[in-house]
Amino acid sequence: MTKLTDLTMAEARDGLAKGAFTAVELTSAHIKATEAQRHLNAFIVETPDLALDAAKASDARRQAGTAGSMDGLPIGIKDLFCTEGVQTTAASHILEGFKPPYESTVSGKLKAAGAVSLGKLNLDEFAMGSSNQTSYFGAVENPWKKTSAPKAKLVPGGSSGGSAAAVAARMVMAATGTDTGGSIRQPAAFCGITGIKPTYGRCSRFGIVAFASSLDQAGPMARTVRDCAIMLGAMAGHDPKDSTSVNMAVPDFEKALTGDIRGLKVGIPKEYRPDGLSDEVAKVWELGIEWIKAAGATPVEISLPHTKYALPTYYIIAPAECSSNLARYDGLRFGLRVPGKTLDEMYKNTRAAGFGAEVRRRILIGTYVLSAGYYDAYYAKAQKVRRLIAEDFRKAFESVDIILTPTAPSAAFGQGEGTDDPVTMWLNDVFTIPTSMAGLPGLSLPAGLSKDGLPLGLQLIGRPFDEETVFRVAGVMETAANFTAKPEGI
């Protein structure tokens, strides 16, 4: 029999339904895997006892015939989601010890669907980073290794790097991620798994530690397209507690996986071939185009002329929103407090000690671009360019049904590489940020391996609230890619 930790969620769901194994057995196997892979530093907090209790309750529900859509399936929760009574830190010193008295809507929905959480997963501090090296609780290691340098530690991508590493290393079957500029898709690509950022508004942001509110969106990360569809179904839906969550029906995403994409027009944006795009990534993209052609869809060259401006636009809008959102960390109400003689001094001491370098940098830039005299030159300008970027996509979708691009310009890189210059590091998100700026759904799936044995991802971008077409095309591409590689020793 296949190892329990190698099953997909869909397979485990069927196994549980047939009584082939119990939720307690499934959970225990994954708890063992988290212990065996602890060196990856994927978890900030492990909650094995809570998980076993939840698994027992799940088995009881199944006996009673009241099992939910994810009942008994072991998952991990990115430590950006508030979880009632369980420490939630956003990987920041400033929130160390914070135990929310409430549950985020998305993690609560997953619980309600029966999912069993194994704990809180590591991330870049406040989700700010593309390599998971900015966490106060230490960097996460990618379970994949370069064949040419098997000892070198690679980054898992970010910010949902703990989620991606835990799923890739079979510690959990799936995990929640959040994506502000690519934080689900880029780590999914680096770790050889699948992840989707749904349309902005599809999932509630209530109880998710805010980074940039006009961009943040939760989504699932799992090993297959079907598993992502199952999990998104459990996460999505209107929430009166988040006025940006959209009040529309949640489709049955799993049903969208028909395997038939005949007649679809697939946009290939010519601007997604920047200097520095690795040859391997370009080749995998070509391969992806061949797969969709073979399945009866038609690639169509399109132009998204404002693509090159998405990154600079993002690095005005996201820091501006973060400087405002992170004003709440003041040493008064929760988390760290560093004393000072005056109130202002206490604020300043607390925030200096509590925030890491990348977070401080973004707060300072955000404060600057919002300050009197610079607001119009930077922030208002960026909001106008953002509209042009979104318009590019709207026009493109008049002639195509979906867009296919690489997810990241390269495979995973080594820990410590590229950390000197923030702007260089940010280039990792060059293909994911435009989608975020336009609020569109974007999915990354593993499409092949680099010469050095590392996963490479492809991204599918859909129309607003058309995750179904994204899943449908992703399902066909997944079959064609037949990505069966696993990290060594997993």
Add this chain to the structure above:
Amino acid sequence: MSLDKATVRAIAELARIEVKDEELDHLAGELSNILHFVEQLSEVNTDGVAPMTSVADITAPMRADVINDGGYPDLVLANAPEAAEGFFTVPKVVE
């Protein structure tokens, strides 16, 4: 635009983040690089373009102006670094 040390100090003050003197040079350099990078937006013609404040094409919903949650001061104060008599405490602000 390049930021000088005085400007960085002023921004840090606005952001309520203590920055040590010896960090100012380095920070000014980093922040200036970021500003140089984002300034390529000035090439884009945005005449007549309305700023985009939300990507979701929805009207903000209204709700009745009533209290529908609350009444648990203990939970609100549970994570406070310092609380006393049902309140958050702050350093003395009035002599």
